[in-house]
Amino acid sequence: MVCIAFPCSYLNLKNKSSVVVCDDDMTIKWSSPGDIENYNIQWDVRITGKKMKVQIDASKRATDIRFLYLGLSEVFASLMPLINNLSQKCGDTKFSFLCNYSNLRKFLNELKMLSYAMLLCGGENPRFEKNPRLNVEVVNELVGRDLAKVKSKKRLPLLVKVWKERINLLVELFSKNMNLLFLEYYLDGKLTEYPPQWLEEIVNVVREARSLGFKVLFPLKERNIYEMLKQSFSEVILVEQQSLRFYESLLEIACERPQTCYSLFEIVGYLHGNPSPTYTDGTQRFLEELVSCGLLRKVEGKYLIEY
Incomplete structure (x- = not known):
């Protein structure tokens, strides 16, 4: 479990x-x-x-x-x-x-x-x-x-x-x-x-x-x-609180815009609406952290969000 x-x-x-x-x-x-x-x-x-x-x-x-x-x-x-x-x-x-x-x-x-x-x-x-x-x-x-x-x-x-x-x-x-x-x-x-x-x-x-x-x-x-x-x-x-809140945001994306996998830029767009380097780098850091701890899976460069 x-x-x-x-x-x-x-x-x-x-x-x-x-x-x-x-x-x-x-x-x-x-x-x-x-x-x-x-x-x-x-x-x-x-x-x-x-x-x-x-x-x-x-x-x-x-x-x-x-x-x-x-x-x-x-x-x-x-x-x-x-x-x-x-x-x-x-x-x-x-x-x-x-x-x-x-x-x-x-x-x-x-x-x-x-x-x-x-x-x-x-x-x-x-x-x-x-x-x-x-x-x-x-x-x-x-x-x-x-x-x-x-x-x-x-x-x-x-x-x-x-x-x-x-x-x-x-x-x-x-x-x-x-x-x-x-x-x-x-x-x-x-x-x-x-x-x-x-x-x-x-x-x-x-x-x-x-x-x-x-x-x-x-x-x-x-x-x-x-x-x-x-x-x-x-x-x-x-996980740390900040990472968990980010994960909750990803779950909201998965519920509101369901699809198999999400690219980094799709996630940045959903969260911030602006794919600036600052947002992109910060989002990627959180995504990779969640992948490393097992909350997300990475498939062919995209992120699989499972609820």
Whole structure:
């Protein structure tokens, strides 16, 4: 599995959510069995043109796949006006119920509620009462079962199944209007202090995000996490931020002007509109750097941009 990572300075993302979590029945224990932990997750979303970039920072719980679900729920819930607008422009009857603000608000609140329930569903008895924002009757209605009567290890898969049905609908709507969906999933250097199997769980996070339609990027708060990443992925590519932004621009070109390969001068023209020596030299330097690290392929003097 190929993974793209880049070093970054610590960034306080614009939004923060506080949640209650219990690790009963989880393979990896981030807190002691039976303990209830209050935890903060930071997140943001940036949309420019036809590119959407979701940013999630769960710190030490980055390897807890439930926090991927939580972060995505928070992000999409924050985009209610845009979702309403896109559903109206789309014209597809599949999304018509999202054109009504009351229906949309209810849909997004239920999406978040499902993710909250995932954090407290383990153990002999689920701990739903620990989160006052969680309406158990609504969650039971959404999954079609009384979760208290469901075997503990079957609760999370059941919640995830219903959650995915909803998130897939939203991702499909955005995919109809966006060329690129990125997920920047922050990794903290402190992860190197924990047992190796914790970091191995990040593979499941990446696999899940990709199945939802996101191209995953790992901002590394500290470079020391890179060596551990190489143990979890068959191939991990480390690039600098500037080179990565250039690569994202190439992906936008490939989406908007699809063709087999691109010459240097075509790329310069698309990016700058002016094939001056300054632009040409700088662009070629970035292109060759991306070829050398494996993000691009060079075929008969032209560049193959694969998404």
